[in-house]
Amino acid sequence: xxxxxSAALAGTLALSLAACGSSASVSESTPSSASSEAAASTAETxxxxxxxxxxxxxxPTPHAEILNVAKELLAEQGITLDIIEFSDYVQPNMVTESxxxxxxxxxxQPYLDSFNEENGTHLxxxxxxxxxxxGIYPGKTQSLEEIPDGAVIAVPNDTTNEAxxxxxxxxxxxxxxxxxxxxxxxxxxxxxxxxxxQVEELEAAQLPRTLADVDYAVMNGNYALxxxxxxxxxxxATEDADSEAAQTxxxxxxxxxxxxxxxxxQALLKALQSxxxxxxxxxxxxxxxxxxx
Numbered sequence: 001x002x003x004x005x006s007a008a009l010a011g012t013l014a015l016s017l018a019a020c021g022s023s024a025s026v027s028e029s030t031p032s033s034a035s036s037e038a039a040a041s042t043a044e045t046x047x048x049x050x051x052x053x054x055x056x057x058x059x060p061t062p063h064a065e066i067l068n069v070a071k072e073l074l075a076e077q078g079i080t081l082d083i084i085e086f087s088d089y090v091q092p093n094m095v096t097e098s099x100x101x102x103x104x105x106x107x108x109q110p111y112l113d114s115f116n117e118e119n120g121t122h123l124x125x126x127x128x129x130x131x132x133x134x135g136i137y138p139g140k141t142q143s144l145e146e147i148p149d150g151a152v153i154a155v156p157n158d159t160t161n162e163a164x165x166x167x168x169x170x171x172x173x174x175x176x177x178x179x180x181x182x183x184x185x186x187x188x189x190x191x192x193x194x195x196x197x198q199v200e201e202l203e204a205a206q207l208p209r210t211l212a213d214v215d216y217a218v219m220n221g222n223y224a225l226x227x228x229x230x231x232x233x234x235x236x237a238t239e240d241a242d243s244e245a246a247q248t249x250x251x252x253x254x255x256x257x258x259x260x261x262x263x264x265x266q267a268l269l270k271a272l273q274s275x276x277x278x279x280x281x282x283x284x285x286x287x288x289x290x291x292x293x
Contacts, residue, residue, distance in 0.1 A: 048263070049077055049264055050079070052078075052080070054102050054267075055084060055100070056082070056105055057085075057086055057095055059085070059087070059092075059105075060085045060087070061226040062130075063106050063222065064085050066129070066280065066289075069276055069277050073271040073274060073277075074271050077267065079267060081268070088205055089205075092104040092106050094119075096254060096256055097256060102262075102265065103254060103268065104254045107251065107252065108248070108250055108252065109248070109252055110160040110183060110248060111160045112254060114159045123255070123257065126254065127252065127253055127269045127272075127273065128250040128293065129250070129253060129272050129273065129277075129291070130289050131250050132220060132251065133231060133239045134219070134238065134245065135168075135218070135231050135237065135239075136168060136169070136237045137216065137217050137236065138215075138234075139212065139214045139215050140214065140215050141215040144174070144216075144237060150197070151215040152197070152216075153197050153198070153214065153218065154207055154216070154218070155199055156218070157204070160183065160249075161204060163181070163186065166186070166190070167243075167245065168218060168237065169197075175190050175192065177190060183248060200214060205223055209227075225288055230286060231288035273293040
């Protein structure tokens with residue numbers, strides 16, 4: 001993403017910028033107060049961003065679908081949105097850190113915090129977009145009332161989503177979690193397990209494919225949607241809208257630290273938090289995705 005440059009420098013630098021082909025080196029520096037004011041003005045109008053291309057890494061569903069609505073709004077300002085889809089939770093952050101893309105949209109804040117801590121990355125949220133309730137989906141067993149002794153329950157294996165899955169199981173009375181475990185809970189925090197369930201930790205994207213082999217799977221909303229499941233008709237239980245998780249796990253637009261006020265990033269945020277995007281979310285996902293703006 002290229003920062004605004006003065007008219008006096010434009011002619012001199014145009015060829016070198018085009019030859020470079022990399023937006024990361026330009027967008028990594030933090031804007032001065034003067035350029036920050038210009039960024040705010042530009043984000044409002046978009047008039048000075050014609051010809052800009054923004055590269056965003058995203059999960060296919062629902063993130064890329066939502067971005068496609070924003071893409072149409074940005075196109076009206078002459079901004080091109082290049083959406084690059086990933087099926088995992090690691091690469092989108094790595095390519096944002098390296099500058100291969102300008103932003104990503106696939107994760108919630110606790111996952112982002114955990115990823116930064118574990119990988120030494122420097123990624124920050126620009127704003128909240130939506131929330132996806134976690135759900136318990138049936139596999140070999142079709143209801144929670146018929147849970148067999150020794151039932152196998154697959155859950156996401158990343159730190160934050162595993163805690164969230166365990167808390168959802170606890171809310172259904174399947175297990176009991178240590179009171180102060182909160183959203184850092186692990187299997188070691190299970191204090192009561194009356195059904196002797198076996199918790200199987202798997203990569204989140206693999207969970208829909210495990211349903212034939214497990215009794216239940218606790219799945220992230222985006223992966224459930226990709227696999228053709230409806231939270232309204234297929235999930236046996238979901239996170240309550242008033243739960244701690246619902247208040248915590250907003251899906252956010254993320255950039256490398258220092259790029260938060262880039263005018264194109266702010267234009268993208270404005271498009272994602274538009275009424276058009278909100279209407280699309282409400283009309284498309286049947287409660288599996290909830291707008292937070």
